Amino acid sequence: MQSIQNLKVIIVGAGEVGMNVAMKLGKHDEIEITLIEADESRSALMQASLDCNHVQGSGLDPENLRLAGIYECDLFYALTDADEVNLLACQLAKEMVSRHLSERLNDHDDEELGDHLDDSLNDEVLSPCPPLGEQGRQKYSEAHSASERLYLYARVRSESLYEHVQMLFPSINAIFPERACSRKLDELFHYQQVFDVVELESNRLKLYGLKIHPNSQVVGQSLKDFTSDHQLTIAAIARKSENTRFQARVLQIPWAEYEMQAHDEIYLATTPKTLHLIHDIFASQDENDRLSSIAIAGETSVALNVFFRLVSRSNRRLENEGNEVNAEGTRKAISLITGDEKVAEKVEQSDFRGQATVVSGSLTDIAKLAELGVGPKSTLLISGSDEDNLICALLARELGCERILIVNNREQYAELIDHLGFDGIFSPRQLAVNEMVHQSLKHLSKSAFDIASSEDIEVRSFVVDPGSALCGLALKDLTTVGFPRKFAVIAALKDPDDELHRMPTGQDILQAGSVAYIVAKSADFHNINSIFGRRRSRFRLWRS
Incomplete structure (x- = not known):
């Protein structure tokens, strides 16, 4: 999976699911969110209550996707109440990005060809090139492959349709919350x-x-x-x-x-x-x-x-x-x-x-x-x-x-x-929101951002970086680097060479690449973030 410092997220549909995803992701400075909503009244409510970019209009309109920044997008969520809109919006987003990348490749080749012609005006014969059709397919294939870096998620409400989505639309991650x-x-x-x-x-x-x-x-x-x-x-x-x-x-x-x-x-x-x-x-x-x-x-x-x-x-x-x-x-x-x-x-x-x-x-x-x-x-x-x-x-x-x-x-x-x-x-619906927030946060290689300062309890997994001062440190000694032992628990640990997780004791030693699952109050993760640095995922306990 792609690991990046900042995320550009587009959400089509500002219903209950879309709004909740936007609100949760909006708490993270590394994530830039753009919401697209067709309904005028809902769009007005969205603009009044959410601090993010807004586009009022259909998610099936290429111009709206362009205004939302589809060409720079990392994750695309289609979360309307209509399955066909969600699937088509994902397909449209993918096609637009593929065509955009293909055009950029062609422009780059045209520039190189112009430079070559300037330097070789006296050449009698140009280097052979593949037929136009083959060349076009090659460029489109390269652009299509590059467009796979855009992660597509579609909410699907029909169970019968969900059974066929992965076969019909292999590039779309279908989310069927009821399942x-x-x-x-x-x-x-x-x-x-x-x-x-x-x-x-x-x-x-x-x-x-x-x-x-x-x-x-x-x-x-x-x-x-x-x-x-x-x-x-x-x-x-x-x-x-x-x-x-x-x-x-x-x-x-x-x-x-x-x-x-x-x-x-x-x-x-x-x-x-x-x-x-x-x-x-x-x-x-x-x-x-x-x-x-x-x-x-x-x-x-x-x-x-x-x-x-x-x-x-x-x-x-x-x-x-x-x-x-x-x-x-x-x-x-x-x-x-x-x-x-x-x-x-x-x-x-x-x-x-x-x-x-x-x-x-x-x-x-x-x-x-x-x-x-x-x-x-x-x-x-x-x-x-x-x-x-x-x-x-x-x-x-x-x-x-x-x-x-x-x-x-x-x-x-x-x-x-x-x-x-x-x-x-x-x-x-909340399961769908949690899954999409989880998928988004998995793409961030660092966790230098604030979670909501509440008394909610969360579980987060961290990876110990090779250059971290934690390498070689026993869990019982984590308090020496500021770990809030009274307010946090390391629930599970997995070393790089291990296939299974183990329930740790104070004698366990952290290694480069060790994965630690930590349970703590949201407010205490600010210090834990600075200690562990890199974070892989985040879960919230429903009772909180």
Whole structure:
């Protein structure tokens, strides 16, 4: 991937996703942003609220792309609500850059040819050249190859279209937020105590959010004693604030003697394999506390994707074992309630082998929810309209549902849902924003810029440069160079010659090329940036 000092980013579409991407990227001095928006009122709002360049007009107009600076662009995001506009805008951007580079190559060759003619007016024969068609194709091929330095990202809302985008448009990185949300929820259904997953290294290293059950064997244990027996790092802990009306939680960096308590929400860095081995330690030791049913409410692509994944897994287990069981060894019922009768009919036509129940009804009908088994010992995923989701969650709580997961796309509802104490909030739009911000920051080779000075907690990965004073330094001695040990945790470490990450101790030595994942409050990263210098990526914890 290209590593550069400054980024030129163009965003087409100033909707909720586009505006959020622009606001997050706008906090970094190394990133120059230009927003293109066709709607006049939205464009006026954009200009009044965002400190970045603006172009009012269609992202499919070459003149608007030219005004936005497409020829100097590094990353191009097409984030409108129309899939066809996003894909065409990316294709247009690529074609314009290719043609521009081809013209520059031709101009350069014309200058060289003119100089050659001036110096050889008496030459009788010019050097042979390839046929015009072949020459043109060669120049275009060179320009096309050079244009690959422009990274193209298109938001895609149609699941059926998303399946074909990579084949039809190989140069475009399609972002389908609902697919990412479904995968995340799928992992949560597999582990009862998990409420969040941050993927640091694909399938190798993750930061898991787990809730400690009151009957868990870890209650009362100190972090120092617990982590000494396991390959993991507990990087952050959220505990209910005693002085708040709602169930607000305070996320903090823990210390070694910190004792885990019932209902604590902890973030631990480890491998998927290790989580599989230790997950049950955080769950109840009483078999009667295990959840026995799953209900999904809604007809969105997220709801249906998760439902079919669960049913498919159930059927595979039925084939392999002759009896569908969950990880705790008990049968798990799966049900779906949808307000769309056509969706219900379509789903019912599938062969579930008796593993699932489908009901057509309103998400806000408490009788229907009870009929589906929503209550004690059940998990409920809600993914309908944002307003229905909130009402459905409150009704499920009234029925005694023990685990409630909500898909929410309205940013203004997120804090309320969190304060009401539900078990998980998942926003496909926010996942899309986070992914695009992450992709942008990956291109910056340095991190000499400020993050928002808030109490949010983030995870960032740093690479130790060969000339850094950190080379050869033990982690326990980082305080000698100003590392804020009381407010930051090195959650994982990977040396250049290692394939796997390890959960570090104070005795570990930093080497040139070592990758360190650091968890800290945003405000404390200013000093950490100056210590480590080069930063590779950044993640934000959703609870912050």
